[in-house]
Amino acid sequence: GENVEQHPSTLSVQEGDSAVIKCTYSDSASNYFPWYKQELGKRPQLIIDIRSNVGEKKDQRIAVTLNKTAKHFSLHITETQPEDSAVYFCAASGDSGYALNFGKGTSLLVTP
Amino acid sequence: EAGVAQSPRYKIIEKRQSVAFWCNPISGHATLYWYQQILGQGPKLLIQFQNNGVVDDSQLPKDRFSAERLKGVDSTLKIQPAKLEDSAVYLCASTNLLEAVNEQFFGPGTRLTVL
Numbered sequence: 008g009e010n011v012e013q014h015p016s017t018l019s020v021q022e023g024d025s026a027v028i029k030c031t032y033s034d035s036a037s038n039y040f041p042w043y044k045q046e047l048g049k050r051p052q053l054i055i056d057i058r059s060n061v062g063e064k065k066d067q068r069i070a071v072t073l074n075k076t077a078k079h080f081s082l083h084i085t086e087t088q089p090e091d092s093a094v095y096f097c098a099a100s101g102d103s104g105y106a107l108n109f110g111k112g113t114s115l116l117v118t119p
Numbered sequence: 120e121a122g123v124a125q126s127p128r129y130k131i132i133e134k135r136q137s138v139a140f141w142c143n144p145i146s147g148h149a150t151l152y153w154y155q156q157i158l159g160q161g162p163k164l165l166i167q168f169q170n171n172g173v174v175d176d177s178q179l180p181k182d183r184f185s186a187e188r189l190k191g192v193d194s195t196l197k198i199q200p201a202k203l204e205d206s207a208v209y210l211c212a213s214t215n216l217l218e219a220v221n222e223q224f225f226g227p228g229t230r231l232t233v234l
Contacts, residue, residue, distance in 0.1 A: 013161075041223075043225075049227070050210065050227050050228060051162065051225045052225070053223070056222070096161045096162075104214060106152055106175055107223065108164075109161025109162050110161050111159070112160070
């Protein structure tokens with residue numbers, strides 16, 4: 008089955024700096040790669056996703072890049088703010104609608 | 120639109136007891152998932168339904184876990200008997216495969232503590 012590795016497990020940045028979280032996946036058939044943000048005690052919420060026919064996608068301060076050849080994808084957050092502090096999960100699946108295989112999460116702390 | 124509803128939000132039981140969780144997906148979402156999220160880890164799929172049929176239950180510990188979605192809407196997940204390692208948050212999610220963007224919407228989860 009699909010195996011998703013996520014690094015780092017914790018990340019601390021100063022407000023205004025950029026944060027990068029990286030994931031690798033094992034199943035070359037995976038085509039859908041969403042990123043979820045989970046605040047303490049809250050439900051995971053989708054922040055951005057990308058499909059295998061796209062190399063990069065951006066939404067305001069967040070962007071995701073995908074390298075299908077190397078089987079890795081990354082989340083980039085620019086101009087970080089304290090409210091960006093949360094656990095971020097990457098995931099992979101055969102396509103949207105398929106069950107998601109999640110990484111173990113990255114705890115991001117943005118300090119003022 | 121209303122989100123995915125789950126109940127109860129918290130449950131504390133002793134090992135070997137039984138417990139059941141309920142999920143009401145977003146109206147019109149035919150696809151429903153149950154995930155288990157152990158503290159410090161990402162959610163792991165337990166079972167996926169399409170309407171009232173099971174699509175994937177390969178990671179469901181069938182000796183103690185069961186799930187049903189009899190009318191293709193609400194779903195229940197049961198654990199009988201519970202073990203200490205079942206302590207986790209149980210997340211229900213739903214999606215509509217007919218929509219262009221098949222985002223999985225998660226419920227608030229049920230936090231289970233097995234003592």
